[in-house]
Amino acid sequence: MKFLVRAFEATIVRDNRYDDGSVQHARLLIGNFLIMLNECTDDHAANISQMHIYVENADRTYQSALRLGVTSLMEPNDRPHGDRMAGI
Numbered sequence: 829m830k831f832l833v834r835a836f837e838a839t840i841v842r843d844n845r846y847d848d849g850s851v852q853h854a855r856l857l858i859g860n861f862l863i864m865l866n867e868c869t870d871d872h873a874a875n876i877s878q879m880h881i882y883v884e885n886a887d888r889t890y891q892s893a894l895r896l897g898v899t900s901l902m903e904p905n906d907r908p909h910g911d912r913m914a915g916i
Contacts, residue, residue, distance in 0.1 A: 829865065832856050835893040836883060838863070859883060880913075890914040 829851070837910030841862070842855040851867040861881055868874035869881040883889045887904045894900060895916045 829854055829856060832863070834857065835896050835898070836881065836889060847910060886912045886914050890916065 829838075829840060829843070833840065833856070835859045838856040838858045840854065841857050842853065844852040844854065846852050850869075851865060854865045856863045856865070858881055862881075863881075866872070890900075890904050898916040900914075900916060902913065904912055904914040907913050
């Protein structure tokens with residue numbers, strides 16, 4: 829959640845925690861895009877997924893994420909469908 833706030837300027841809308849401090853349910857807003865998260869457990873394992881998130885400035889967000897230590901998967905570029913995209 830800290831990464832999303834710093835890299836994507838996300839706003840934490842909800843942050844419900846268990847007694848041990850782990851995330852029961854969280855909601856973060858990035859622009860108009862709402863992300864809901866919870867912490868993995870023995871009953872609900874982590875999974876790999878892909879999300880496309882619209883941001884105001886793909887280049888600025890990409891550079892911000894790199895400064896936070898992410899791995900670049902795709903440098904910002906203009907896509908045939910008209911959007912500017914990057915991958916981290």
